[in-house]
Every structure is written in structure tokens, then in C-alpha cells.
Amino acid sequence: MKMLINVAESVVADALRGMAAAHPELTVDVENRVVVRRDAPVAGKVGLVSGGGSGHEPLHGGFVGPGMLSAACPGEVFTSPVPDQMVRAAAAVDSGAGVLFIVKNYTGDVLNFDMAAELAADEGIRIAKVLVDDDVAVTDSLYTAGRRGTGATLFVEKIAGAAAEEGQPLEQVEALARQVNESSRSFGVALSACTTPAKGSPTFDLPAGELELGVGIHGEPGRERRAMMTSREIADFAVNAVLDDMSPRNPVLLLVNGMGATPLLELYGFNAEVQRALTERGVAVARTLVGNYVTSLDMAGASVTLCQVDEELLRLYDAPVRTPGLRWGV
Amino acid sequence: MLDADFFRRWMTATAASVEREAERLTELDSPIGDADHGSNLHRGFTAVAAVLEKEAPDTPGAVLVLAGRQLISTVGGASGPLYGTLLRRTGKALGDAAEVSEAQLTDALRAGVDAVMTLGGAAPGDKTMVDALVPAVDALAESFAAARAAAEEGASATTPLQARKGRASYLGERSIGHQDPGATSAALLIAALATTADTEAADV
Numbered sequence: 001m002k003m004l005i006n007v008a009e010s011v012v013a014d015a016l017r018g019m020a021a022a023h024p025e026l027t028v029d030v031e032n033r034v035v036v037r038r039d040a041p042v043a044g045k046v047g048l049v050s051g052g053g054s055g056h057e058p059l060h061g062g063f064v065g066p067g068m069l070s071a072a073c074p075g076e077v078f079t080s081p082v083p084d085q086m087v088r089a090a091a092a093v094d095s096g097a098g099v100l101f102i103v104k105n106y107t108g109d110v111l112n113f114d115m116a117a118e119l120a121a122d123e124g125i126r127i128a129k130v131l132v133d134d135d136v137a138v139t140d141s142l143y144t145a146g147r148r149g150t151g152a153t154l155f156v157e158k159i160a161g162a163a164a165e166e167g168q169p170l171e172q173v174e175a176l177a178r179q180v181n182e183s184s185r186s187f188g189v190a191l192s193a194c195t196t197p198a199k200g201s202p203t204f205d206l207p208a209g210e211l212e213l214g215v216g217i218h219g220e221p222g223r224e225r226r227a228m229m230t231s232r233e234i235a236d237f238a239v240n241a242v243l244d245d246m247s248p249r250n251p252v253l254l255l256v257n258g259m260g261a262t263p264l265l266e267l268y269g270f271n272a273e274v275q276r277a278l279t280e281r282g283v284a285v286a287r288t289l290v291g292n293y294v295t296s297l298d299m300a301g302a303s304v305t306l307c308q309v310d311e312e313l314l315r316l317y318d319a320p321v322r323t324p325g326l327r328w329g330v
Numbered sequence: 331m332l333d334a335d336f337f338r339r340w341m342t343a344t345a346a347s348v349e350r351e352a353e354r355l356t357e358l359d360s361p362i363g364d365a366d367h368g369s370n371l372h373r374g375f376t377a378v379a380a381v382l383e384k385e386a387p388d389t390p391g392a393v394l395v396l397a398g399r400q401l402i403s404t405v406g407g408a409s410g411p412l413y414g415t416l417l418r419r420t421g422k423a424l425g426d427a428a429e430v431s432e433a434q435l436t437d438a439l440r441a442g443v444d445a446v447m448t449l450g451g452a453a454p455g456d457k458t459m460v461d462a463l464v465p466a467v468d469a470l471a472e473s474f475a476a477a478r479a480a481a482e483e484g485a486s487a488t489t490p491l492q493a494r495k496g497r498a499s500y501l502g503e504r505s506i507g508h509q510d511p512g513a514t515s516a517a518l519l520i521a522a523l524a525t526t527a528d529t530e531a532a533d534v
Contacts, residue, residue, distance in 0.1 A: 008369075053407075076373075078364040079407040107496050108407035111449065115402065115411060137500075143492075144499040198369040203360050216500060218364040223502055 001200045008197040012054045012074060019061060023324050026064055027092075033085050035061040036071040040093045046164040046173045047071065047093030050102040050157060051086060052109050053078040055196070055297045056217055058325025059153060065323035066330075068161035069102075077196050077297070078218045080108035086116035090125050098126035098170035100177060102156055104149025105133035106218075128170050130177040132156055134184045134305065136245040137214030137223055148216045151255045151294050151305030152184035155317070158326065162319035176316070180307060187214065187241040188303030189234055190259065194219040194296045213237065217259070217296045217303075231266070235273035238304040243281055248308040251286035253317060254278070255305040260295035262302055267291065270302055278306075286314055293325065331429035336530060337393040338382050343522035345375035351518055358511040362498040367409065367511040374405035374413070390430050394421025408496060409512065412446055412459065413519075419445035436470045443467050450495060457493040457505065459512035461485065466520045478517075478524035485513040 005011050013030055020028035027036045041047065050060045051073030060072035070093035075081035090099045099120070103113045110131070117127045132149030133140070140147045160177040168176075190212040193202035196219065203219035206212060211234070214223035229237070256271040258264075271290045278285060286309060294303070309317065320329030348355075348371045355368030378397045387393045398418030402410050420442030424430050430438070443463045452458040462484040469480035488510035496512070498505040 075406045076370065077366065079366055079370055079405075080410075082403050082406045082410055084403050106408075107450065108410070111408055111411035112406065139502075143494045144502075145496055148500060196365050199356055199360065199365040203365045218497065220364055220497060221361070221501060221504060223500075223504070 001195050003195070003197060005197055008200070011197045012076060015054070015057075016061075016074070019324070026324075029088070032088055033075075033081065034071060034073055034089045034092065035064050036089065036092045037065050037069075040070050041095035042070075043095050044097055044167055045070075045095055046097045046168070046170050047090065047095065047099040048102060048157065048161055048164055048173070049073070049086065049089045049093060049099055050153070051075065051081045051089070052104050052106070053080055053218070056295050059294045060157070062325030063154070063157050063323050065321070067165050067319060067321035068157050068323050068326060070164075077198060080106065080112045083112050083116035083119055086113060087119045087123070090116070090120045090127065091123065094125045098128065100160060100164070100170065100173055101127060101129045102153070102160065102177060103129055103131050104153055105131050105146050106148065107145050126170060128174040130156065130160075130174055130181060132181050134181060134186045135216060136185050136187050136241055137216070150188060150217055151186040151257050151303050152181055152307060154255060154289075154293050154326070155184055155253055155305070155307045156180045158321060159313055159316045161321065162316035165319065176313075180313065183309070183313070184305060184307040185242045185246045186303055186305040187238045188216065188222075188259070188301065189213050189238065190215040190222060190299055190301035191228075192261065192300040194260065194299035196297065211301075214241070215301065217294055219296050219299060231270050232273045235270060235277045235304075239274060239277040239281065242304060242306055243283070246306065246308065248283050248306065250308050250310060251284040251314075253307040253309055254285045254288045255293065256288070256290045257294050257303045257305065258292040259299040259301040259303070260292060261298045261300040264291065267302060274304055287317060331431055332390060332435060333429045334386070334388050334390050334393050336526060337390045338386060339529070340523050340526040341375070341382055341393065341397050342379050343526050344519050345379040347518045347522050348372050348375045348515065355511050355515055358509055358514055362493065362501055362505050362508045363511060364497060366407070367515065370405050370407055370409055371413070371515055374401045374410065377401075377404040389424070389426050389428055391421045391424035391426055394418065394424065397421075408450070409515075412450055412512075415449050416442045416446050416463070432470070436467065439470065440467045452495040455491060456495045457488045457491040457498060457510045457513070458495050459510075459516040461488050461491075461510065462513040462516035462520065466516075474524040474527040478521045481517040481520035485509060485517040488513045
């Protein structure tokens with residue numbers, strides 16, 4: 001397998017060095033693996049810290065900047081960061097107004113952020129946590145680790161980020177983040193497995209002519225495998241899966257997210273089918289985002305995320321944002 | 331009686347074993363996880379071996395607490411907090427005695443395994459490291475060799491199970507038919523303990 005890397009062990013550090021060179025508006029601590037907006041801590045502002053495994057770029061480092069995250073901690077590829085990174089990030093962005101940890105629901109992320117929250121509290125930092133778990137492909141029961149956090153992470157970080165930027169207090173920012181998560185559902189499909197630098201070969205074997213339905217963002221297989229379908233059939237399947245789990249009465253934010261190796265030509269075509277399927281189901285779309293935002297290395301495929309919004313959430317979503325991966329209104 | 335040096339050698343033996351088996355652990359983690367269990371544990375135990383070489387704590391408890399803290403700081407994922415907690419809590423249960431008996435180690439390890447079950451919310455049968463650790467602790471009352479055999483048997487026995495915790499649980503029934511990588515690495519930890527005890531006996 002050919003990859004544009006030096007050695008597997010240094011991919012994360014190498015990427016951070018390159019990110020620092022491209023984005024002088026960020027402070028990138030390559031050694032300790034923390035990405036912080038340069039003007040942090042901002043007086044009176046709640047700090048927003050997220051993090052998770054690398055390999056999902058631009059999530060999360062690419063979402064650091066005014067209007068979104070205050071800091072991000074990238075872990076090893078598909079491996080959650082360690083508590084030391086999170087505590088360092090929290091300390092770097094806390095202005096005394098407290099810090100919100102935005103955590104995707106994976107066992108490793110949850111355990112490490114829990115430990116970090118205790119350690120940060122010991123250092124006198126006020127910490128709140130919100131868990132993102134929007135993936136309808138996983139049954140949330142006693143018999144699983146619970147729903148995965150996927151595309152909704154972007155909406156949570158954007159909307160909570162806008163609220164924090166306005167100077168809203170920690171409790172309010174936390175409540176908004178929770179509301180966004182509860183209003184969001186996602187479903188993903190894979191047309192190919194991905195290749196992690198550590199393993200160097202595809203994480204699962206997906207024959208030509210087949211696709212995986214209900215995948216997450218770590219190159220793990222989905223719930224079910226089927227013969228390849230058309231963009232229209234996949235859109236219907238994904239939209240139905242999401243709408244079986246939510247009944248939006250208000251307009252929704254729509255994220256048509258690429259997994260890393262699907263070109264925009266395909267994603268825009270897929271978006272056309274998703275929009276059609278939503279219209280047929282009577283769901284109005286207020287805003288649409290199409291692109292590679294929450295990726296799985298070189299996996300081909302896409303996910304659909306809907307977030308039901310009221311006027312306030314829509315206003316915060318539209319608020320200016322200036323980050324490497326998401327930028328508007330500025 | 332087991333002294334600090336015994337525990338340091340146990341950790342070093344685990345590091346060597348994890349290094350040898352890293353590829354196999356990652357291979358096991360591919361079909362039901364995300365193909366990094368071997369490389370993550372390798373990174374962590376390499377750091378453990380390095381820190382124990384630099385500073386050698388003088389009690390068994392302190393060796394394990396230091397090793398656990400090092401794992402939490404370097405591994406990440408679920409394995410970091412879980413293995414870190416296992417060693418830290420076992421170490422804390424050993425207190426600050428300069429030497430401990432096998433019975434004391436058994437009790438302390440049981441406290442460590444209990445802490446892992448509380449943290450991860452897993453019980454035996456969920457297809458996790460617990461499936462190797464619980465039978466190992468039970469058998470440790472008998473002998474180190476029995477603990478090694480029980481851990482290996484426990485790891486093998488995860489193959490037909492459906493995962494109910496961790497990332498493999500997302501696969502539902504498709505997780506059946508694969509040996510759990512966490513139970514496999516836990517068996518390596520116990521096997522390294524037995525090997526260290528063997529070496530000890532040979533030395534005497």
C-alpha cells in the first residue's frame with residue numbers, strides 16, 4: 001500500500017507540523033499534540049475542547065478557531081487522545097468561564113475525557129461534558145457501547161462554538177450542545193474499507209460490487225453488507241434509516257459528508273438524491289453542507305446527518321466561523 | 331515473596347511479549363475493531379519499560395502504579411485507561427510493602443480487575459479483556475501456571491461470543507467468530523507474569 005508518509009509512527013506529528021505551517025492563526029503544540037486558537041484564552045469566553053483519534057480530518061483540529069472550537073487534541077490514528085493532552089488543552093483555553101468537553105461516544109474517548117475532567121477539576125478548571133451519539137446504525141442498548149458519535153459532532157461544535165463566542169455562560173453552552181446532539185441523527189455507508197498507516201492494508205475486505213451499510217468512522221465494518229446500489233437507492237436507504245429514528249417538524253440542517261475518498265462529483269450527485277428523498281418525506285432543508293468533514297482516512301462512502309433546528313439554533317449555525325475546515329460570514 | 335524487582339521484570343517481560351505479538355494483536359483487531367490494538371499497547375509498554383529503567387521504585391505497589399500511570403499517559407483509546415487502571419489499582423491494593431506474597435498479589439489483582447469492570451462496565455461474557463482476567467485471577471490462587479492457562483483459555487473462549495462492549499459491539503452478530511484482541515493481550519500480561527515467576531524459580 002502506497003501512502004504519502006514517512007513512517008507510520010510519525011504521521012500525526014508530521015501532519016501537525018504541516019498544519020502549523022499552513023495556519024499561523026493557530027498555536028500547534030506538536031510535541032504535546034494540542035491545537036489551540038492563537039488568541040486563547042479569550043477573556044470571559046467559555047472554552048470548547050474536543051478531540052478524538054486522528055484520521056477524521058478536518059475533524060477536530062480543522063475546526064479550531066473563532067466561532068467554533070477553542071482547542072482540539074488529536075490522538076493516534078483512530079485512537080482517542082490521552083488525558084494529559086485534554087488537561088493541557090483545557091488549561092490553555094480556560095479564561096475562568098469554564099470549559100466544555102465535546103466527546104464522541106466511543107469507549108476510549110469517554111474514558112479518557114472522564115479522567116481528564118477529574119484532573120482538570122483538580123486544577124480548579126470548571127468542566128462540563130457533552131456526549132455526541134447520533135449514529136442510528138447502532139442500537140443503543142445495554143448490549144452495545146451505545147450509539148457512535150459521527151457527523152453531528154460538526155453541528156454540535158459549530159452551534160456551541162457560536163454560543164460561546166457570544167459570551168454565553170457554560171451551563172447555556174452545554175445545554176445548547178446537548179440540544180443539538182439530541183436533535184441530530186446520522187447514517188453512513190462505505191464503498192471501500194480504509195487503510196490505517198499502522199496496518200498498511202484495508203481494515204476489512206469489501207469485494208468489488210458490494211457495500212457496507214451502517215458504518216462508523218473508524219474503518220470498522222457496518223451492520224450489513226449488500227450488493228452495490230445506485231446513488232438513489234443508497235440515499236433512500238440512508239434517509240429512511242435516519243427518519244425512522246426522528247420526525248422533524250422544523251427545517252433541518254443537512255450534512256452530506258464524504259468519508260475521505262469519495263470525490264465531490266459523487267457527493268453532489270448523492271446530495272441531489274438525498275434532497276429528493278427528504279422532499280418526498282416532507283422534510284424541509286434549511287442549510288446544506290456537502291464535503292469531506294468527518295472522514296475515515298481513505299474510505300470511500302458517505303454519511304447523511306440531519307439536525308432539526310429552531311430559529312435560535314439556525315441563527316447560531318449561521319454565525320461567523322473562521323477555521324481551517326469551516327469558514328463563513330467573515 | 332515477590333519484591334519490586336520481580337514486578338519490574340514482569341512489566342519488562344510484558345513489554346517484550348507485546349512487542350513480539352503486536353502484529354497479531356493488530357490483526358485480531360482488524361475484523362472487529364480498528365486495527366491498532368497491537369501498535370497502541372506496544373507504544374504504551376515500551377514507555378513503561380523505559381520509565382522503569384530510568385527510575386526503579388522500591389516497592390511492588392509503586393512499580394505497578396508507575397506503570398499504570400505511564401500507560402494512561404501514552405496509550406489512549408480504551409486500552410490506556412483500562413490497562414492503566416488495572417495496574418494502578420492492583421499497585422494501590424499492594425500498599426507500600428517491600429515484598430508481597432502470592433496470596434496478596436492475587437487479592438490485589440482481583441481489586442484491579444474489579445476496577446476495570448467498574449470503569450468499562452463489562453462483565454464476563456461481553457467479549458473483552460475481562461474474559462481472560464477474571465478466570466486468571468481465580469486460578470492464580472492455585473498457581474502462576476494455572477493462571478496463564480486460564481487466561482489463554484478465557485481469551486480463546488471469546489471467539490464464539492457476541493461483543494457487548496467496546497467498538498466490536500457496533501457489529502452486533504457480526505462480531506461472532508473472532509477472538510477478542512483485548513482478551514488476547516490480557517492473556518499476554520498474565521503469561522508474562524507466569525514466565526517471570528518461572529525465571530524466579532529457576533534462579534533460586
